[in-house]
Amino acid sequence: MPAVWDLPDFDAHEGVHFFTDSESGLRAVIAIHSTHLGPAAGGTRFWHYADTNDAVTDALRLSRGMSFKNAMAGLPVGGGKGVILADAARTKTPQMLAAFGRAIESLGGRYVTAEDVGMGEADLVTIGRETRHVSGLPVGAGHAGGDPGPSTAMGVFLGVKAAIRNALGKDSAEGVHVAIQGVGSVGGGLARLLAAEGARLTLADVDQTRAERLATELGASVVSARDILSIRADVVSPCALGAILNAESIAALDAPIVAGGANNQLATPEDGDRLHARGILYAPDYVINAGGIVNVTLEYLGQGDRAEVEARLKLIPGRLEAIWAESGATGQTAARVADRMAMKLIGRA
DSSP states (O other), X not given: OOOGGGSTTOOSOSEXXXXXXXXXXXXXXXXXXXXXXXXXXXXXXXXXXXXXXXXXHHHHHHHHHHHHHHHHTTOSOEEEEEEEEOOTTOOOOHXXXXXXXXXXXXXXXXXXXXXXXXXXXXXXXXXXXXXXOBOOOOOOTTBSOSOSHXXXXXXXXXXXXXXXXHHHOOSSOTTOEEEEEOOSHHHHHHHHHHHHTTOEEEEEOSSHHHHHHHHHHHTOEEOOTTTGGGSBOSEEEEOSOSOOBOHHHHHHOBOSEEOOSOSSOBSSHHHHHHHHHTTOEEOOHHHHTTHHHHHHHHHHHTOOBHHHHHHHHTTHHHHHHHHHHHHHHHOOOHHHHHHHHHHHHTTOO
């Protein structure tokens, strides 16, 4: 493996930290992309990687995305990400989580963690016994914080509706066909919100049973996770893992809109160009999916309540509209317009 700073996804990261704990079996990476606006905030992902080098790549890409997401959401925090390398059985123990909490604490507040793929509130409670630099903990009714999934789903829902207005000229999702890839916390929440407004849904998930169960609940149809990106629809909404928009999948898209909750949807920057060349309206992922980090950041900072979170979620459509307007006026892709805006905000214009 080359030196970290020679990797393609290294982007002047301020720090990349590797942690091991032999007693608990912990192996983890914490990448800090930027603290220009405040402590580097971003969730921890618990995932099994066939190639451990992929964990480093994930941490680098996701932490950069968090810098951009937090800046574009107007939050006084920077961008970071934690990755815990799971074994093939995805063994997770309290001792491992406690060791990870101590790893976070050793960074002296430069990194603040929260929930991501493979992690839940109970895991954060365990981590929080070792460090105060954690958010997304259980909170009382009406308070900011807790599970970020519902806030992410609501922000994506509002962003999808903005895309529908922009590309289809409709003020409602009623009758609009949305294909959702991944129906976990975010994708499932999005599906329920869209169904309540009368959208027609096609669902897919690597857990076929989960997709079928939600489809039965909502009166939706189901296709395989392999086929969901290429079906004919009005909106394709990636809500699973990242790097799924590439030359091959973009060529197969049969929808005028891509707007979803997954992080790092573009496999390469050039894939934003490919979407633009095909005339597909793209909602930059770190703008549309910022609801969760808004929720847990306000919790960590002790600022605002649930009403403040919801007020900030309502700003997401306007940010997307500004990006699309500049894209239309300049001919630049939505992805590159958003990146330029975010880079300026974190002092890297």
